[in-house]
Amino acid sequence: MTVTDQQSRIGEQILHAENITLGFGGVKALNDISFDIRKGEIRSIIGPNGAGKSSMLNVINGFYQPQEGTIHFKGVPYRPMRPYLAASNGIARTFQNIALFRGMSTLDNIMTGRVLKMKASLIEQAFYVLRGKKEELEHREHVEKVIDFLEIQAIRRTPVGRLPYGLQKRVELGRALAAEPDLLLLDEPMAGMNLEEKEDMSRFIVDVNEQFGTTIALIEHDMSVVMDLSDRVVVLDYGRKLADGTPDEVRGDQAVIDAYLGVTHE
Amino acid sequence: MSAASGASALPDIKTYDTFPKLLRYNAEHRADKPAAREKDLGIWQSWTWSEVKDEVFSVAAGLLDMGIQRGDRIAIIGDNRPRLYWMIAIAQSVGAVPVPIYQDSVADEMKFPLEHAEVRFALAEDQEQVDKLIYLKQHLSTLEYVIFDDKRGIRDYTEDFLYDYEDVRQRGREYLAKNPGAVDAEVDKGKGDDVCIIPYTSGTTGNPKGVLLTYDNMLQAAYAGVVFEGLRESDQVLAYLPLAWIGDTAFSFAQSYIAGFCVACPESSDTVLTDLRELGPSYFFAPPRIFENILTQVSIRIEDAGKMKRGMFHYFMKIARKVGVQILEGKPVSFTDRLLYGLGEILVYGPLKNVLGLSRVRIGYTAGEAIGPDIFDFYRSIGINLKQLYGSTETSVFVTIQPDGQIKADTVGVPLEGVEIMIDDSGELLIKSPGIFKEYFKNPEATEEAKTGGWFHTGDAGFLDEDGHLKIIDRAKDVGKLKDGSLFAPKYIENKLKFFPEIREAVAIGNGRDYCAALINIDPEAVGNWAERNNIAYASYQELAALPKIYQMVSEHVAQVNKDLAAEERVAGSQIKRFLILHKLLDADDGELTRTSKVRRSFIADKYGPLIDGLYSDASTASIETEITFEDGRKGTLKADLQIVDAETVSPSASFSQAAE
Helix, strand or coil: CCHHHHHHCCCCEEEEEEEEEEEECCEEEEEEEEEEEECCCEEEEECCCCCCHHHHHHHHCCCCCCCEEEEEECCEECCCCCHHHHHHCCEEEECCCCCCCCCCEHHHHHHHCCHHHCCCCHHHHHHCCHHHHHHHHHHHHHHHHHHHHHCCHHHCCCEHHHCCHHHHHHHHHHHHHHCCCCEEEEECCCCCCCHHHHHHHHHHHHHHHHHHCCEEEEECCCHHHHHHHCCEEEEEECCEEEEEECHHHHHCCHHHHHHHHCCCCC | CCHHHCHHHCCCCCCCCCHHHHHHHHHHHCCCCEEEEEEECCEEEEEEHHHHHHHHHHHHHHHHHHCCCCCCEEEEECCCCHHHHHHHHHHHHCCCEEEEECCCCCHHHHHHHHHHCCEEEEEECCHHHHHHHHHHHCCCCCCCEEEECCCCCCCCCCCCCEEEHHHHHHHHHHHHHHCCCHHHHHHHHCCCCCEEECCECCCCCCCCCEEEEEHHHHHHHHHHHHHHHCCCCCCEEECCCCCCCHHHHHHHHHHHHHHCCEEEECCCHHHHHHHHHHHCCCEEECCHHHHHHHHHHHHHHHHHCCHHHHHHHHHHHHHHHHHHHHHHCCCCCCHHHHHHHHHHHHHHHHHHHHHHCCCCCCEEEECCCCCCHHHHHHHHHCCCCEEEEECCHHHCCCCEECCCCCCCCCCCCEECCCCEEEECCCCEEEEECCCCCCEECCCHHHHHHHCHHHCEEEEEEEEECCCCCEEEEEEHHHCEECCCCCEECHHHHHHHHHCCCCEEEEEEECCCCCCEEEEEEECHHHHHHHHHHCCCCCCCHHHHHHCHHHHHHHHHHHHHHHHHHHCCCCCHHHCEEEEEECCCCCCHHHCCECCCCCECHHHHHHHCHHHHHHHCCCCCEEEEEEEEECCCCCEEEEEEEEEEEECCCCCHHHHHHHHHC
């Protein structure tokens, strides 16, 4: 592929957030934030602790309702959005603190990512007949592709509660991928990982983006990871947007440097 | 080659004298029998011999279309995948020579064999291997084509020398449509004395050497093994050891093509144990280390199990130790024991073998280094026909194998059909067999040295015991003599010591000395555990190692080793007279071990000079000050006064009379 192909990977806007304000009582978690995500890009949201990164993700995900502002996803404005609506619209996510079914196997956990795509009735599924059987096979095949992609064949049958942290994170990514999302939200996918695990995870994120063309919105603390992976970065601090642009632009931005190196806030 | 061993069903290797010809034979006579398996997306996929032939010939045609010449070298780099095994036959079909490369080598390590073999084509399994080749490409003037198997992550690569395996196959199909007999004509040109593969030896000293093996070498050696064990189409192996290792080529390629059995590839290198259980191979190879690990895991899990299970396991293992081996070898056993063993099979051995994936193992091999007799007997006593064999890259693997029913833990069996063995004056093992390699690639001096007088010099010291079984004792260059002229084989003694779980490492000294002495390292986990169970308190390794009770325990082990040595005429003279327990673990960071955990004798002799002087004096203690390196690279010194103990020795005559009792 040539350089122009690389650029053409990124398409038109898939999500557009305008003037989002979210408050909890007197605290303004997000204050008049506007930004967009383009199809096929890796878009990062960074900022110091308490900057409002996870809140932003939760707003996109429909978990929080902003008091002001609108979001368009695939050109359609958000009505009051709910997580299950976001999911059926093609938004999948992982969590900062792993949220898997600890007693269930890797396979079953990833299978739950397919739940919205299952149309068979309870009876058909329970007795493994008609659509129940057909669907099970289709979904299993898809899940196996995800397992193969993430190289977790060896833990297919292992209850996730017994897996090390880095692998649990990978299973969680697998569950999100199983939903074949248009937009994948990753909330600190590399928090608490060692260097090797971080490198693995970075490779998977890049591969997901390149191979499936999945749009990715990423929250991450590790600056080197963010700068390497992202196409564009938006920087938040205290609920406000400090900067928005390519990694190079953001790196040189004085406000960002101040926020990270620390200046006194009045 | 009696009919009973199934030889009648085997192809005649005089007619089918190359692997591609055998493939044609198999595609005709074993068309619908499975040849290869691989787990993909969680489901085992299989290919029949006729499908494999079709695949191999298609890709071979693709290579012809790309301009491959007879004699070109093709590097094969990657994990055990069917396509990589096929590439061996693909290369051979068009008269090219496959050069398998260890897939875990870093790029710079790969450079030597790739450059030395002047490879023009390479098959790389995945992105990881492709990256290494791209990095090396500028240094490799001969490398023109890199074909990759798994295209994941390679989509955006712009290098014009990269080719997708599937595209090559497609190209080949089109080429074959136009030139239908092209590959067959190339296959017909192959002869038995052509070079069929160039494996590179690992080369612990100096550069690796490329070993030229001909079809005759590989086929005749592998054929002898097939006949010896009666391997057949219904057998199955799991190919999980490095493809570049000659043993894997012999078991998973050569023997499979001769006997027609199916070779299964694991889903990934992490899933081997699960795949093993699902497949239940009938023919299995593992180095001693793996058998050791499996046994350790079993022991740990049994100790964690409920009281009843644990009791049952220990009871039936006692029965198995008593009669298991005899039953496996078909020797007479009392009715009660047979009954109890049968019950044990239902309750313990059967389920255990099933969990390990070894239920169906008809022939299990171990080789590479000495296996502890306890470990060896454990597997045999639960009914697994584990055997040892001896061979090397230069001999196309098969030299000796233990025949069923004549298994001893410390020998490697009897010579196969066509193999001649001689021990020269220095004790070195010399071999003459059809499997002996043609020459080292571009290295006539080394060839001359290794093949002086028509015999292959193995570099191993050994002897034939009274039953004609070969016994390997050490590397020939390490074997020395005590002052009184008796044979001193350090590794042989050290291995005997290391078979005790409490002893981690041992260094035997004695070459040119009055007697044999030993430095011993206790195993912190095993001994620590033992100390805990016996309510012995200790604060550090140094303290633990110096405890009188530990010395007493090690003393008993040394006495046992001496007793074993005394029972063998050749080594009876080199019993351990004095020993001491080292205050620190020998460590690669301190230069005492190599990175592969082999003892560096000369270094240790220098570093522990005062201790060795103590061992060869009357002193009962010796003191030493050593420099140690901490894990973060800081250095410190460690001072210790170590106790030296006289070990109990047995005079050979006494032991023989004891044995007669």
